[in-house]
Amino acid sequence: xxxxxxxxxxxxxxxxxxxxxxxxxxxxxxxxxxxxxxxxxxxxxxxxxxxxxxxxxxxxxxxxxxxxxxxxxxxxxxxxxxxxxxxxxxxxxxxxxxxxxxxxxxxxxxxxxxxxxxxxxxxxxxxxxxxxxxxxxxxxxxxxxxxxxxxxxxxxxxxxxxxxxxxxxxxxxxxxxxxxxxxxxxxxxxxxxxxxxxxxxxxxxxxxxxxxxxxxxxxxxxxxxxxxxxxxxxxxxxxxxxxxxxxxxxxxxxxxxxxxxxxxxxxxxxxxxxxxxxxxxxxxxxxxxxxxxxxxxxxxxxxxxx
Numbered sequence: 031x032x033x034x035x036x037x038x039x040x041x042x043x044x045x046x047x048x049x050x051x052x053x054x055x056x057x058x059x060x061x062x063x064x065x066x067x068x069x070x071x072x073x074x075x076x077x078x079x080x081x082x083x084x085x086x087x088x089x090x091x092x093x094x095x096x097x098x099x100x101x102x103x104x105x106x107x108x109x110x111x112x113x114x115x116x117x118x119x120x121x122x123x124x125x126x127x128x129x130x131x132x133x134x135x136x137x138x139x140x141x142x143x144x145x146x147x148x149x150x151x152x153x154x155x156x157x158x159x160x161x162x163x164x165x166x167x168x169x170x171x172x173x174x175x176x177x178x179x180x181x182x183x184x185x186x187x188x189x190x191x192x193x194x195x196x197x198x199x200x201x202x203x204x205x206x207x208x209x210x211x212x213x214x215x216x217x218x219x220x221x222x223x224x225x226x227x228x229x230x231x232x233x234x235x236x237x238x239x240x241x242x243x244x245x246x247x248x249x250x251x252x253x254x255x256x257x258x259x260x261x262x263x264x265x266x267x268x269x270x271x272x273x274x275x276x277x278x279x280x281x282x283x284x285x286x287x288x289x290x291x292x293x294x295x296x297x298x299x300x301x302x303x304x305x306x307x308x309x310x311x312x313x314x315x316x317x318x319x320x321x322x323x324x325x326x327x328x329x330x331x332x333x334x335x336x
Contacts, residue, residue, distance in 0.1 A: 079105070099320050126164075261298040267279065
């Protein structure tokens with residue numbers, strides 16, 4: 031949980047700075063050549079799933095379910111492994127290679143690898159381990175949900191910056207996702223990305239987290255304007271008051287049609303849309319909810335295109 035003052039000093043300054051940066055937002059981060067990073071390449075919209083709905087199972091169970099929905103894209107997070115993640119900082123390269131083989135055998139591409147709270151205050155080595163594991167699995171990006179608390183914020187941003195060239199050499203993007211604290215809002219995300227620098231540092235927007243960590247006080251439709259030009263992916267997660275996100279997208283308070291329109295107008299014209307949470311149930315129910323969520327997202331995209 032993040033206390034109410036988590037958005038205080040840095041959040042307030044970020045919101046104030048946001049007003050003066052929006053005009054330059056689309057030019058804030060240098061463009062990345064389309065043929066350099068698989069994550070940045072224009073492959074159209076890529077509707078897929080995080081492994082989170084199946085985190086209590088072996089990751090292969092999640093892979094099977096995702097493939098059964100007809101999706102072809104997967105993002106790695108929790109699973110029943112020795113690290114609690116499909117791939118974590120302590121995952122061996124051999125284990126990561128096996129994950130990649132399992133994904134490919136189901137015709138799944140790994141868009142994103144999230145290993146939990148990578149300790150940015152310990153220098154670049156942990157993040158580089160995640161980059162190595164991502165490469166071994168054939169993944170396209172490494173996601174981190176924080177660069178540190180207030181005391182370690184600047185050091186965390188430097189750590190990311192120190193890893194940008196290392197990741198780019200392996201054709202991997204570094205992706206920041208809102209998760210409360212110092213990176214809980216759009217202005218805060220923009221500040222962190224700009225401090226880190228690097229052509230391959232980008233943002234995965236998450237409206238559910240924006241609402242969850244602000245206790246419903248920050249409106250994603252307004253907040254997302256601060257990250258115009260930075261968004262490369264969307265974590266499709268809904269929200270219900272007071273603080274519930276484990277629900278199927280389209281059943282909560284997030285206005286996905288308007289959000290997608292706003293993100294699209296801000297430069298998010300292709301990339302992963304990864305369904306992160308579903309209404310809990312047994313395995314057949316979870317699969318049914320997954321299919322329902324995928325259909326919902328595809329419907330929103332068809333309207334957006336139209």
